[in-house]
Amino acid sequence: MSEQLRANTSASAPLLRVRGVSVTYAAQRSIADLLARRSASGIVALDSVDLDVNAGEIVAVVGESGSGKTTLARVIAGLIAADEGVVEVEGEGPNDWRSVGMVFQDPYETLDPKRTLGEFIAEGLEAQGLPMDRVDTALEAAELLPAAAFRDRVPEELSGGQRQRVVIAGALALNPKLVIADEPVSMLDVSMRAQILALIEQLRRDQGIAWIFITHDLSLAWAISDRVVVLYLGAVVEEGTAEQVLRNPAHPYTRALLAALPSTDPGAAGTHSLAAGEIPQGDTPSGCRFRNRCAHAIEACALTRPPLEVAPGGGAEHRVACIRAAELPPLS
Amino acid sequence: MSGSTTVTLSTRIRKRVSGGNRIMRMLLHRWDARVAIIILSLLTLSGVAPEALVGPLQTATTATADALLPPSGTHLFGTDDLGRDLLNLTVHGARISLVVGALSAAITLVIGGGIGMIAGYRGGRVDALLMRVADTFLILPTFVLALILAPILRELIGDQTEIFGIRTTLLTIVAVIGFTSWSSTARIVRSQTLSLRERTFVERARLVGLSPMRIIARHIFPNIRTVLLANGIVVIAGSILTESTLSFIGLGDPFQPSWGTILGNAQSAAAPSLGAWWFIAAPGCAILITVVACTVIGNAIDELLDRDVRVRR
Amino acid sequence: MSAAAGADHARQLPEGADAASPLLEIRGLRVSFTLSDGRRLTAVDGINLSVAPGEAVGLAGESGSGKSTAVGAIMGLLAPNGRIDAGSIRYRGLDLAAKGAPLRRTRWREIAVVFQGSLVALNPVIKVRDQVAEAIELRLGEPAEVAQEKAKLLLHDVGIPEKRINAYPHQLSGGQRQRAMLAVALSCSPAVLIGDEPTTALDVIVQAQILELLDRMRQEYGLGLILITHDLAVIADMCDRVAIMYAGRIVESGSVKEIFSAPRHPYTQALLGAAPDARAGRRTIKVLEGHPPDLSALPPGCHFAPRCPLADARCREEDPPTIEYADQVTLACHRYSLGDGKLPTPIDAPYPTLELGKR
Structure with missing residues (x-):
């Protein structure tokens, strides 16, 4: 890395910088492909994604299954390599594991049933050559108190919420600056969710940990995050502050997500499916990725990929990839 | 937060029960497994201390009874063509079956388990190569190979040498069985490893920087231990059968009678045509009962495993 | 005719039931399980619940609240170590909890269930159309051609595109599979439909589509709908009445409007x-x-x-x-x-x- 770049990253540069990351999963070549001497068509999981996360910031990455959100998490965590693009944490490639932690969706799967909670947390410490007394510190930070009572337990004895706390403790033990949480509460009971959200918020406040909160639940994104990034078929279609994106959604897809959200508020109108069909599983449509399901699509939408531009009437941070954003009717 | 207090209320704090204990307890809940465990315990006792049960091994010179006596109060299982007590022979024969079974199973599990875990975890070319080797061994018929190798090895090592008090003839049989039956174990272990590799806790271990060998030791092996156990017990049954067959056709060790040797003796003494059914029945039933008992336990562990997987969520 | 598969089938009530009694009424239902160490655990502890034709009732609770056990008791699907200790489950006056209650087959013709995991509930090697037709043939005794025709109508009705009718389950998307499941459930024109977390595994837009469909089916077929979910928002959106369960008991119930505005x-x-x-x-x-x-x-x-x-x-x-x-x-x-x-x-x-x- 050049001296100049290093200087740039020190002061105002984001903690995490993702630029133009693309990932294509190779598909199996079918017999038809073989006969026609075609090469296998890859499935594009991420297409030139940019993402910045600042220190102490919570960024929600929102999308349905198939949007590429989990692939993005894995690329940032270093579990898979990007085909193109750059991922930098504090100006360095994500090889310094300690700075990026990860919390997975299924706490029942993340803990090895055969190992104690203490062993689970110690595992990372040992691999990183960190002192073992951090096990208790981490358990305490995740509010598993008293730590001594949890160290020798096996996962079987814990509720889902407690398991997820242990997973978080496992990430905290390595002293991360950024933790990626992939749907961390979607498998938990409603009352457990609130506890985990509270913990995430508290760790950000007290330890300055930045979070990437990956979710399909707009309400969670709205509540916990500073900024929201909406992914559709591997590309960012809208981004901005939580307030901008969810109070004033500019992309038809974001609007559809919001309208589909059921609400317990007696005043809220019922849910509506504003978008037709489901995320396509095969080829990505030409032009705008969402046009096949979009109620506002016109012919021009099929021609070019809409670039991410400042949303009409929004702040500079609010950006949307839709050529018709300015013409959309107001959301009821 | 009141996390810890509610925990003590809602979750009974249990001592961590080791896997083996838990399996034993679960097995004892089933009557068929209970019977099988009693049979195998008796077999083990016979193998470890046959003298305590029936006195020293009778030979042609120490035999006292008449030849081919049918079962009676003094000779519960009857006598053979040399006047030896068949109960005495059968109990002593258990040692050979036990040693052969246990050693072959150990070789099978070490080679098969090791190769299976490495192939499954590494994947790619390593996997392809190891599995082709396994396939090669898989298509070799154990028995035919044993038939060819046993006399050759015996010639090479000589049949009078003893290792740990076990004659080399036996070790030959053990080696042949071990080296021909590991490949199916490797396949089973590999497929288990493949699915374990995709589990989040393994992915997480990779993420925090654990080396592949440590991941195998910490996360893969403990989770396939029970599968190995079930497989090992079934391998024991197979080994006992193979050993019996080899001994039956005379490739065993005449000085250390196994059940197969006794059967072979019965055959050469023309016991069937003489109507000496007990000569065949004693070793034959011993083989049958042991093999069935091993299979019952192996299957029971397999079923418990299945249920484990099902109730996990 | 879209609702044809359900509406024109004259309802023949099972023996012992009468049309004047309430559609489904659960009184004082208690279900317990024997644990492997001999202790007994009460999963459902004296609940009352009823549903009328065309009505949607939500049963809400977290894991361990007993809501799924209640479904098991209604459908005769309790695990072997579970039993109904007390109470009644009356379908049109016929007690399904009593000894000698009608066979499961009869029960399943009157009451249908849609579960969360549609991939396991559909047979992967049989085309969805044939699966629906088979259900109609078996449970209603219709001839094969009629059943095939009805299956086609029904699949169209739940929104499976024409060209997907002859597909295998794995060729369908998650939402389409859930639609197919609904078609299987509706194939015998049941009077009661129970949805056990029917949209939990789905994405939010697809969930909205399936909920819309469920609502339309309830109105078209006059179904009594029992919706079981941990998501109160889904109940707010779909149901007339709601019952909140905690540790096997219903702690509060009433109209959705009342309960959600003044819990x-x-x-x-x-x-x-x-x-x-x-x-x-x-x-x-x-x-x-x-x-x-x-x-x-x-x-x-x-x-x-x-x-x-x-x-x-x-x-x-x-x-x-x-x-x-x-x-x-x-x-x-x-x-x-x-x-x-x-x-x-x-x-x-x-x-x-x-x-x-x-x-």
Whole structure:
């Protein structure tokens, strides 16, 4: 890395910088492909994604299954390599594991049933050559108190919420600056969710940990995050502050997500499916990725990929990839 | 937060029960497994201390009874063509079956388990190569190979040498069985490893920087231990059968009678045509009962495993 | 004709049932399981629930609340170590919980279930159309051609595109599979449809589509719908009445309008307040501490007392009685008395609140 770049990253540069990351999963070549001497068509999981996360910031990455959100998490965590693009944490490639932690969706799967909670947390410490007394510190930070009572337990004895706390403790033990949480509460009971959200918020406040909160639940994104990034078929279609994106959604897809959200508020109108069909599983449509399901699509939408531009009437941070954003009717 | 207090209320704090204990307890809940465990315990006792049960091994010179006596109060299982007590022979024969079974199973599990875990975890070319080797061994018929190798090895090592008090003839049989039956174990272990590799806790271990060998030791092996156990017990049954067959056709060790040797003796003494059914029945039933008992336990562990997987969520 | 498959089939009630009795009525149902160490665990502890034709009733609760066990009892699907200890499940007057209750097959013709995991509920090697047709053939005794024709209509009705009718389950998307499941469920024109977390595994837009479909089917076929879910928002969207379960008991029930606008039971208040709501613009959440109870070691008295900010000594000793108020609202909480039978004023349980997103 050049001296100049290093200087740039020190002061105002984001903690995490993702630029133009693309990932294509190779598909199996079918017999038809073989006969026609075609090469296998890859499935594009991420297409030139940019993402910045600042220190102490919570960024929600929102999308349905198939949007590429989990692939993005894995690329940032270093579990898979990007085909193109750059991922930098504090100006360095994500090889310094300690700075990026990860919390997975299924706490029942993340803990090895055969190992104690203490062993689970110690595992990372040992691999990183960190002192073992951090096990208790981490358990305490995740509010598993008293730590001594949890160290020798096996996962079987814990509720889902407690398991997820242990997973978080496992990430905290390595002293991360950024933790990626992939749907961390979607498998938990409603009352457990609130506890985990509270913990995430508290760790950000007290330890300055930045979070990437990956979710399909707009309400969670709205509540916990500073900024929201909406992914559709591997590309960012809208981004901005939580307030901008969810109070004033500019992309038809974001609007559809919001309208589909059921609400317990007696005043809220019922849910509506504003978008037709489901995320396509095969080829990505030409032009705008969402046009096949979009109620506002016109012919021009099929021609070019809409670039991410400042949303009409929004702040500079609010950006949307839709050529018709300015013409959309107001959301009821 | 009141996390810890509610925990003590809602979750009974249990001592961590080791896997083996838990399996034993679960097995004892089933009557068929209970019977099988009693049979195998008796077999083990016979193998470890046959003298305590029936006195020293009778030979042609120490035999006292008449030849081919049918079962009676003094000779519960009857006598053979040399006047030896068949109960005495059968109990002593258990040692050979036990040693052969246990050693072959150990070789099978070490080679098969090791190769299976490495192939499954590494994947790619390593996997392809190891599995082709396994396939090669898989298509070799154990028995035919044993038939060819046993006399050759015996010639090479000589049949009078003893290792740990076990004659080399036996070790030959053990080696042949071990080296021909590991490949199916490797396949089973590999497929288990493949699915374990995709589990989040393994992915997480990779993420925090654990080396592949440590991941195998910490996360893969403990989770396939029970599968190995079930497989090992079934391998024991197979080994006992193979050993019996080899001994039956005379490739065993005449000085250390196994059940197969006794059967072979019965055959050469023309016991069937003489109507000496007990000569065949004693070793034959011993083989049958042991093999069935091993299979019952192996299957029971397999079923418990299945249920484990099902109730996990 | 879209509703043809259901409407023109003259309903023949099973023997012992009569059309004048309520559609489905559960009274005092208690279900327990024997654990491997011999202890008994009560999963459902005396619940009352009913549904009328065309009505949608939501049964809400977290894991371990007993809501899925209740479905198991209705459908005769309890695990071998489970049994119905007390109470009745009357379908048109016919008690399904009694000994010698009608065979499962009869039961399944009248009451249909859609489960969460549609991939396991469909046979992967049979085309969806054939699976629906098979159900019609087997349970209604229709000839094969008629069944095929009805299956086609039904699949069209639940929104499976024409060209996908002859597809295998794995060729369908998650939403389409759930639609196909619904077609299988509706194939015998049941009178009651139970949805056990029917949209939990789906994405939010697809969930909205399936909920819309369920609602349309309920109206078209005049189904009694029981919707079981942990997501109160789905119930708010879909149901007329709601029952909230905790540790095997219904702690509060009534019309969705009443319960959601003025929740009285502290647990209901916690559940409603625990999730943030982007549509209502609410970021403050209530934090319910502790954990769902271990059913094999339930605390005496009100099961919710250990987590309840309003609990006093009596709550920890005595079971709260279930009181029926006006407007069919029931409530099991010591903090409310019957009074004049009119609906009591809600008491706000002081949960710790968390203002998320406040920098």
